[in-house]
Structure formats: structure tokens, C-alpha cells
Amino acid sequence: MKPFFLILVYLFAVTLPLILSAWVGGPPRQFHQELASGLGILAFSMILMEFILSGRFKAISNGVGMDVTMRFHQIMARTALVFAVLHPFLYQGTPTGGQRPWDPTRQLTLTNDFSALSTGIAAYLLLAGLVVMAIGRTQLDYKYEAWRLLHGIGALLIAVLLLHHTVYGGRYGSEPVMTWVWLVMTGVAAGSLLAVYVLVPLWQKARPWRVASVTQLTPKQWELTVKPEGHRGLDYQAGQFAWLNVGHSPFSMKENPFSICSAPASGAEVSFMIKELGDFTRTVGQIEAGTVAYVDGPYGNLSVDGRTEPGVALIAGGVGLAPLLGILRQMRLTGDSRKVRVIYGNRLIDQIAYREELGEQDVVYVLSEPPETWQGETGFIDAELMDRVFSEKEISEWLFVMCGPSIMMDIVEDHLIKKGTPSHRILSERFSYD
Amino acid sequence: MTNPISRMSLKRRTSLIIWAVNIILCLTLVFFVLR
Numbered sequence: 221m222k223p224f225f226l227i228l229v230y231l232f233a234v235t236l237p238l239i240l241s242a243w244v245g246g247p248p249r250q251f252h253q254e255l256a257s258g259l260g261i262l263a264f265s266m267i268l269m270e271f272i273l274s275g276r277f278k279a280i281s282n283g284v285g286m287d288v289t290m291r292f293h294q295i296m297a298r299t300a301l302v303f304a305v306l307h308p309f310l311y312q313g314t315p316t317g318g319q320r321p322w323d324p325t326r327q328l329t330l331t332n333d334f335s336a337l338s339t340g341i342a343a344y345l346l347l348a349g350l351v352v353m354a355i356g357r358t359q360l361d362y363k364y365e366a367w368r369l370l371h372g373i374g375a376l377l378i379a380v381l382l383l384h385h386t387v388y389g390g391r392y393g394s395e396p397v398m399t400w401v402w403l404v405m406t407g408v409a410a411g412s413l414l415a416v417y418v419l420v421p422l423w424q425k426a427r428p429w430r431v432a433s434v435t436q437l438t439p440k441q442w443e444l445t446v447k448p449e450g451h452r453g454l455d456y457q458a459g460q461f462a463w464l465n466v467g468h469s470p471f472s473m474k475e476n477p478f479s480i481c482s483a484p485a486s487g488a489e490v491s492f493m494i495k496e497l498g499d500f501t502r503t504v505g506q507i508e509a510g511t512v513a514y515v516d517g518p519y520g521n522l523s524v525d526g527r528t529e530p531g532v533a534l535i536a537g538g539v540g541l542a543p544l545l546g547i548l549r550q551m552r553l554t555g556d557s558r559k560v561r562v563i564y565g566n567r568l569i570d571q572i573a574y575r576e577e578l579g580e581q582d583v584v585y586v587l588s589e590p591p592e593t594w595q596g597e598t599g600f601i602d603a604e605l606m607d608r609v610f611s612e613k614e615i616s617e618w619l620f621v622m623c624g625p626s627i628m629m630d631i632v633e634d635h636l637i638k639k640g641t642p643s644h645r646i647l648s649e650r651f652s653y654d
Numbered sequence: 655m656t657n658p659i660s661r662m663s664l665k666r667r668t669s670l671i672i673w674a675v676n677i678i679l680c681l682t683l684v685f686f687v688l689r
Contacts, residue, residue, distance in 0.1 A: 227671060235682045242686050251687060258686040262679055288668050295672045299679070633663045642660040643667065 222283040230273075234265045237401055241392035246326075256310035257392060259303040264382050264402070266300035267347070271375065271409035276416045278519060285521045286461075286477075287650040294354070301351045304344060326391045336389030343381035350374045363499055365473035372413055379406050421470035424514040427451045431466060431511040432489055434504060437573040440496040441539060442504045443481065445489050446513045453488035454515055456480060457525050458550035459543040459621070461649075462517025464492060466500075466507055470514045476500050479542035479623070479649070480518070483550035490515065493542035493573065522621060522649045524551075524558075529619035529645060531559035533610060535601060535632055537624020538566060543649060544623055545574060559618075563609060565601045565628065569594065584609050601628050603635040615639045622648040 238261045248254050273293040275281050281289040316332040331337070350371065353360065357367060383406045386393035393402060429446040437443055444466070448454075454462065458480075465475035476498075482491035496502050522543050524532050532551070534544040541564055551560055565586040566572050572585060586597040586605065597605060601624075610618070620636055622629050629648050636646055659667060 223671075227675065231675065231678055234679065238682055238686050242689050248687075248689060254687045255683070258683045261686075262683060266679075285664075288664070291668050292672060296675070299676055630663070630665065633665075637661055637663055643662055643664065644660060646664070648664060 223288075226280060226283060230269060233405075234262065234269055237261050237265045237398065237405070240401055241395075241398055244395050244397050245392040250314075252310045252312070253314055256307055257390065259310065260307040260386070260390070261392065263300045263303035263307060264386055265405065266296055266303070267375075267382065268379060268405045268409040270297055270300070271379070271412045274412070274416070275519075276420075276516075277412070281519055282460075282521055285649065286519055287648075297351055297354070301347055304347055308340070308344070326394075330391075331389045333388060336385055339381040340385035340389055343378045343385060346374060346378050346381070350378065364476065365499075368473045372417070376410060376413055379409050382406075417471070420516055421514075424465075424470040424516060427514075429490075429513040429515055431507055431509050431513055433509055434507050436505060437493070438571050441571070441573050442494045442496075443491050444494055444504060444507065445482070445491040446515065447489045454480075454490055454518060456484055456490075456518035457523040458483050458546040459522035459524065459649075460518035460520045460546075461543065462490070462492075462515050462519065465514040465516075467511045467513070474500065475514070475516065477519070479520075479539075479546070481542040481545045481549075483546055483553050485550055485553040493539060493545065495539035520649055522623065522647055523547075524619060524621060524647075527619050529558070529617060531561070531614060531618040533614070533618050533620045534560065534562045535620065535622040535624070535628075536562070536564045537601060537628040538571065540622075540624030540628075540649075540651075541573060542623070544621060545578075547621065548578075561609065561614075563601055563605070565624065600631075602631050606632060606635055612639070615641055618645070620646045622646070626650060 238258060241257075241261055270293055273280065273289060273296070275286050275289050275293065311330055314330050316330045320329060354371065362370070383402055386402055387399050388394070392398050428449045430449050432445040432447045435443045456462070461477055461479040463475045463477050465472065468474040478492040478494055480490055481493040482489065494501050494504050496504065520543070524547055532547070534548060536544045544562070548560060548562065550556075551558065560582060562578060562583040563586060564572070564578065564583065565588070567588050569587060569591055584597055586599065586601055587594055588598070588600055590596070590598045599605070606615070615636060616639070620632070620641060622632055629650065633646055633648065637643060662670065
């Protein structure tokens with residue numbers, strides 16, 4: 221029900237300016253002029269809602285999942301761009317100039333005020349740049365912090381430019397009611413950035429953590445454990461994740477999201493399983509115990525708490541083990557009576573982490589490039605493997621929790637659905653959203 | 655009868671929701687233009 225409610229709220233917020241404009245904006249003009257204005261109004265409200273869909277609001281991302289929230293954010297930005305791109309061209313042929321005395325509702329002319337048009341053009345170009353940069357983010361290989369800063373500042377600039385363009389250039393935006401609506405909506409959008417980059421760091425500053433240990437698990441995977449300093453720590457569920465900042469000011473952009481691999485039942489210390497992939501993760505091994513850290517979370521909806529299925533299947537690929545290990549640890553610590561079985565896939569044998577702790581019973585290790593002496597499963601986690609590991613009854617009754625590469629999750633999820641597992645019994649968390 | 659949505663993967667459900675939202679936005683636009 222929560223996703224449905226969130227969609228209704230989104231639709232209400234995005235369409236409100238358009239509906240109010242139709243109500244207060246005077247008589248309609250020709251079809252193409254109204255379409256141009258309507259597209260511009262929708263594009264602006266969609267852009268403002270993108271701030272709220274940025275993934276840092278638990279009421280949204282913990283309800284539907286961070287991956288779904290971010291996918292929605294990405295696609296709606298592209299729709300907004302298409303609407304914005306069409307907006308000026310559809311005014312073709314409309315006379316420009318100041319308001320005529322006989323035309324109080326500006327039915328006949330477009331503004332030719334230079335400042336109002338220039339802010340629109342600047343926002344137009346910036347928006348296209350921002351979306352293209354976001355789509356090409358992985359190829360362009362920015363530093364993560366630089367990317368966040370550019371995206372945030374760019375988006376804020378677009379919102380402010382569009383507010384000016386809409387209020388001073390728009391036929392509808394210049395109506396007092398609409399000016400207030402746009403001011404409030406832009407204020408909420410800018411306020412969301414303020415919350416993420418100022419208020420949350422202020423709260424974090426008062427709740428510091430210290431690095432308790434850094435342990436090398438495999439040649440490129442580490443476990444980093446932090447303990448709260450002077451506060452109770454994090455109220456999280458096994459399987460969730462948090463944004464971690466180690467050794468920097470809470471106001472810096474140097475924070476990254478990592479899955480929590482510890483169990484809430486194990487105490488206040490929180491552990492993260494980290495794979496060397498980018499700027500920060502490559503330096504994890506150099507972090508010293510005692511370094512100050514800040515944790516923002518928990519996020520995500522990958523949790524088996526409160527579920528009534530008789531068994532839980534945990535299917536992990538590589539570092540995707542992290543949240544599932546948290547779930548497994550919590551189940552073991554609390555004496556959970558549900559059956560549990562783990563499938564854990566890697567490429568090489570020395571990439572298997574926590575093997576001693578995971579054990580051999582009800583844990584299936586899979587290697588795609590096994591050594592000659594390997595006795596376990598080989599290849600990838602696919603339909604055939606799932607059928608070997610789980611009975612028909614288990615596939616139809618158990619809860620399946622997955623985390624790992626997209627291709628693995630697509631294959632497993634499609635197979636489970638084909639075999640009759642209802643989608644509400646398949647939980648997943650994706651690292652990439654495309 | 656099984657709910658068809660419960661037979662869809664999360665990716666497909668997300669995609670369906672995005673399509674539905676886009677269509678509703680376009681319908682609102684049509685209402686605005688043709689009022």
C-alpha cells in the first residue's frame with residue numbers, strides 16, 4: 221500500500237501547478253501555445269520533485285527500496301528533459317512583446333523580457349547537461365564526491381533559474397497564486413538539499429563514531445567496524461545500509477553508501493563489508509582504528525523481520541553478501557526458527573569471504589573460475605542451480621532475498637517467478653540502477 | 655486467479671509504474687490543453 225500512496229503523493233505534487241494554472245490562468249490560447257506552457261509547467265514541477273526523489277529520504281526509499289527510488293528519479297528526469305526540450309519550440313509563430321492594454325490575461329503575446337528568457341535558456345542548457353552527465357556518469361569516471369557536488373549545485377541552479385523564468389516570463393507563473401505555489405515548491409526542493417547537506421551533518425556531528433577495527437577478508441574485500449561514541453548507535457534492521465564517512469568533516473561530500481553486515485542483536489558496533497572499487501574503497505586498508513567516522517542511516521528495505529515464510533533463501537553474488545550476512549547473523553543470534561539456506565557466488569576461490577563463519581551446512585558456494593581441486597558448485601547462479609538447491613515446495617513457500625550483480629538477480633528472479641514464487645516473496649537490493 | 659502484478663519482476667513492476675505515471679501526466683496535460 222505504501223508504494224501506491226507514494227505514487228499518489230508524487231502525482232498530486234507534480235500535477236498541482238498545472239491544475240491550478242488551468243483554474244486561475246485566464247482563457248486558453250491556441251492548442252500549441254497551451255501545450256508549450258503545459259509542458260514547461262510539468263517539466264518544472266517534475267524537476268522540483270527530483271530533489272525529494274534523491275534517495276536520502278527514508279520515508280520514500282525505506283518504503284519502496286533505494287534502487288526503485290533512484291530508478292524512478294532517473295527516468296522522471298529524462299521525461300522532464302523531453303518536456304522541457306519541446307517547451308520553447310511549440311511557441312513558434314506566437315507574437316512577442318509587452319502586455320497589450322486590450323489583453324490583460326496575456327492571451328495574445330509572449331514576453332520578450334530579456335532576463336526572463338535568458339534564465340529559461342540557461343536552465344534549458346544546464347538541464348540537458350545535467351541529465352547527459354548523469355547518464356554518462358560511469359563512462360565519464362568522475363570522483364564520486366565531485367559528481368555529487370556538481371549534480372546538487374547544478375540542480376539547485378536549474379531550480380532557481382526556472383523559478384525566475386516561470387514567474388517573470390510565464391503567463392501562468394505570473395499569477396499571484398501560481399507565484400506562491402512555485403515559491404513554496406522551490407523552497408521545499410532547496411530545503412531538501414539543506415536537510416541533506418547541512419541539517420543531517422549537524423546531527424551527525426553530535427553523534428560521532430570511531431573506527432573499532434579494519435579487517436582484510438580477501439585480497440580486495442574488507443570489514444570495517446565502527447562503534448558509537450557517546451550515543452546509543454544506529455537503530456537498524458539486518459540487511460539495511462548506511463552512508464559512511466570516515467575521517468572527514470560531516471559536512472564534506474566524502475561519504476559512501478555501504479551495506480551493513482553486522483546484526484543489530486550483536487550490539488552497538490556496526491560493521492560494513494567493503495570491496496575495493498573506487499577512490500575511497502581503495503584506501504580502506506590504510507584506515508587506522510580510532511579514526512572518527514559518521515554514519516547516516518539506516519536505509520533500504522531488504523529485511524526479513526516480521527516475515528512469516530517457513531524458510532529464508534539468501535542468494536549473494538560477491539560483495540552482495542554484506543546485507544545477507546547481516547540477516548544470517550541476526551537469525552543465528554536470535555535463534556530464529558525459520559530454515560535458512562545460502563547461495564554465495566564468486567569468480568575465484570580467494571574471493572570467498574567469511575567462509576569459516578558461514579560454514580558448510582546449508583551454504584552453497586559457487587565459483588565461476590574454480591581451481592582444479594574445487595569440489596563445490598561451478599558456473600554462475602542460474603536457474604539450474606536454483607532447482608538443484610531448492611525443492612519445488614521451498615521455491616513456492618520460502619522468502620528469497622538477493623543481492624549481487626544485476627544479471628544474477630535478473631536470472632534468479634525471472635526463474636523464481638516462472639516457477640510460481642509470488643513477487644512479494646522476492647526481496648532484492650541492486651547496486652546499480654540502470 | 656493470480657494477481658498478474660505478483661507474477662512480475664521488480665524491474666518490470668518499476669517499469670510499469672513509471673509508464674503509468676508518465677501516461678497520467680500526459681493525460682493531465684491533455685486536460686490542460688483542451689479545457
